[in-house]
Amino acid sequence: MELKRRHHFVSRFYLENWYEENSLIVLKNNKQYKRSSKSVAFKQDFYKIVPLKTQQIELFKSFAEKCNFTKLQAYKEVCLKIIETQDISQSISKVAQELDINLPIDLENMDQDISYNTFEDKFFNEEDKFSTVLSKIIEDVHPMITLNDYDMLLLFIAFQLVKTPKKIESIMKLDRQMDSHADLNFTQDExxxxxxxxxxxxxxxxxxxxxxxxxxxTIYHNTSDIGFITSDDPCFDQKTHVQNEVLIQLPISPKFMIELSSNSLLNDDEKSSVLNSTYDNNYIDNTVVNNIFINFINYNEQDVLNLNSKIFNNKDVYIYAHSKKDIEALKINTRD
Incomplete structure (x- = not known):
């Protein structure tokens, strides 16, 4: 069994869209160097999971109820199943210890597999689906986007939005200030x-x-000579403080960016009609949603520079780019 300990928080397939001759430009503290996607945007054991204590599990379940998460597949089929499996494994280990017998090697391997590989494997399987629809956009200026493609794009944006160290560590920082966490003696891994x-x-x-x-x-085609850049926290809401509004602009290559926003073209009745008539599993792969959920716009150089500045300002540590020219344009624009 291979333990996957190099946990990528920005997808490798995504970063490879910025490749030139099998590498991309990395910018850190005003220094540039070339790297492959394998050697950037990862942290050792970052998605490692460990068994939680009983009170910590109860707190998680309590939070899930308050946030209306209990009907979600992620809650029922991922988180609770992992907790249940870890609990069974711990019970077996405890019995074996009391009887002074050695655990079978398969059970020992299973514990490690759960701890180190569960989420890295889950993310890899999801990324395989996302890469297909992103390639479809990158390879054709005006592709026919199906309902299934639209669905995958929403999933990809949500996927990348919550999984970076900057996001996870900011949530952990807020948790430490809450009374509910104070007496539960969380270790860092827990x-x-x-x-x-x-x-x-x-x-x-x-x-x-x-x-x-x-x-x-909205799919933006960059028609300028300056490429979109990306970062180690590339997906962020630009309207965090505006109630009931979302604006996320996520470059998916130097030439293309996807933007998520409320659908201003449809009123609530029209939205309901579109959803009820098109969200049918029999047609999801064939129903084209161009000009309904998907629009296409060209982006000029100043627009690109403005977005690149936002990405630079939101980064955690690293910027990733296709060429040195894009980095130099960024430096000039942020300096101005």
């Missing part, structure tokens, strides 16, 4: 496990919210 479970629920919650409200995705 606290991160708790937070990863919560972010998995948030991911599905955001996706379902956006889909239910028929949020609009």
């Amino acid at each position: 606290h991160r496990t708790f937070t990863i479970f919560m972010t998995q629920c948030y991911q599905e919650y955001f996706y379902r919210l956006w889909a239910s409200k028929a949020y609009e995705i």
